[in-house]
Amino acid sequence: MAVVYEKTKLLTDKPLHYCPGCTHGIIHRLVAEAIDELGIQERTIGIAPVGCAVFAYDYFNCDMMEAAHGRAPAVATGCKRVNPKNIVFTYQGDGDLASIGAAEITHAATRGENITVIFVNNAIYGMTGGQMAPTTLPGQVTTTSPYGRDPKLCGYPIRVSEMLATLDGPAYISRVSVHDVKHILDAKKSIRKAFETQIAGKGFSLVEVLSACPTNWGMTPQEALKWLEQNMIPQYPLGVKKEVE
Amino acid sequence: MAKLTIAVETCKGCGLCADVCPRHLLALSKEINSRGYHPIAISDQDQCIGCAFCARMCPDAVIKVEK
Ligand SMILES: Cc1ncc(C[n+]2csc(CCOP(=O)(O)OP(=O)(O)O)c2C)c(N)n1
Ligand code: SF4
Ligand code: SF4
Ligand code: SF4
Ligand SMILES: [Mg+2]
Numbered sequence A: 001m002a003v004v005y006e007k008t009k010l011l012t013d014k015p016l017h018y019c020p021g022c023t024h025g026i027i028h029r030l031v032a033e034a035i036d037e038l039g040i041q042e043r044t045i046g047i048a049p050v051g052c053a054v055f056a057y058d059y060f061n062c063d064m065m066e067a068a069h070g071r072a073p074a075v076a077t078g079c080k081r082v083n084p085k086n087i088v089f090t091y092q093g094d095g096d097l098a099s100i101g102a103a104e105i106t107h108a109a110t111r112g113e114n115i116t117v118i119f120v121n122n123a124i125y126g127m128t129g130g131q132m133a134p135t136t137l138p139g140q141v142t143t144t145s146p147y148g149r150d151p152k153l154c155g156y157p158i159r160v161s162e163m164l165a166t167l168d169g170p171a172y173i174s175r176v177s178v179h180d181v182k183h184i185l186d187a188k189k190s191i192r193k194a195f196e197t198q199i200a201g202k203g204f205s206l207v208e209v210l211s212a213c214p215t216n217w218g219m220t221p222q223e224a225l226k227w228l229e230q231n232m233i234p235q236y237p238l239g240v241k242k243e244v245e
Numbered sequence B: 001m002a003k004l005t006i007a008v009e010t011c012k013g014c015g016l017c018a019d020v021c022p023r024h025l026l027a028l029s030k031e032i033n034s035r036g037y038h039p040i041a042i043s044d045q046d047q048c049i050g051c052a053f054c055a056r057m058c059p060d061a062v063i064k065v066e067k
Helices: A024-038 A052-059 A072-082 A094-100 A102-110 A160-165 A181-199 A223-236 B014-018 B053-057
Strands: A003-005 A045-046 A064-065 A087-093 A114-120 A172-177 A205-210 A239-243 B003-008 B026-027 B041-042 B063-066
Touching: A003 B053, A024 A052, A024 A087, A024 A114, A024 A181, A045 A072, A052 A064, A052 A087, A072 A087, A072 A102, A072 A114, A087 A094, A087 A181, A094 A102, A094 A114, A094 A160, A102 A160, A102 A181, A114 A160, A114 A181, A160 A172, A160 A205, A160 A239, A172 A181, A172 A223, A181 A205, A205 A223, A223 B014, A239 B003, B003 B041, B014 B026, B014 B053, B053 B063
Parallel strands: A045 A064, A045 A087, A087 A114, A114 A205, A172 A205
Antiparallel strands: A003 B063, A172 A239, B003 B063, B026 B041
């Protein structure tokens, strides 16, 4: 019998602490598979965020570092510049990247820093108990928008990928989703492409992955995937936002 | 015929794998694993086509598929 599919050796044996049905786990796996397939394990350094993925350093079988909240792109910049042979990625939530870390990500992108960013957009602060994020949808109920996000009061959600794609620095920016098998396969291709962009020395790459937070959305894992597909994708259209040949 | 190996102890019983099985072969078992979850189980191994949709959907990399 041949193996059709098994857990990549780029993930450690440590069981993930994420809630049942949390798609952080799928995204971890896709990143790990991409690193494995590209044969870059020995020279890859990942930067973990603050957020539910704060323990990411326990799960990836490559060198990992932990950054202060939102500062992963700055730490990644150092790791890359000190030895450009390193392949450096950050893994960041939407609170981490688009609130407290908005400056770091914007400047890393506009510098064309040759790093790869995996941006997990679940439209909420998962770790801290479900507060409104810059990516929370209009009308979405969170613990800090109990009547639904009112754009008149709180502003509109930020489309990070489109915004960064207006800059001259980035080489590859795309948005993908993991709500079904087809989209998971597409997401994997995009993540691979982002790492290939870095390997080729083309500059900054970012993949925004729409992700479900069943716990803080107050849904079953099944309902959460459906909600993501029906509500997040219209607000955050999938596709390649920028690609420099 | 394909073969599924389920890492019962790491399964969190979310059921996402079951929803994508084109043959509807997966369901939560009555057993409880050491972390308190009902792990997934396959009803009829002979019906499995080895598509690995279940394994690709699983957030916890629980399923290995051979064919
Ligand atoms: C300097 C600082 N400010 C605030 C916090 C509290 N905090 C921890 S995680 C987090 C946001 C997490 O949301 P996100 O980045 O979207 O990750 P998720 O948990 O949703 O994956 C916040 C505000 C902190 N740890 N450090
Ligand atoms: S709180 Fe949300 S994002 Fe965090 S592990 Fe649970 S489901 Fe995932
Ligand atoms: S490999 Fe395909 S047919 Fe077999 S259990 Fe998984 S999803 Fe179902
Ligand atoms: S998707 Fe994974 S964790 Fe969820 S029930 Fe299936 S095997 Fe278990
Ligand atoms: Mg979040």
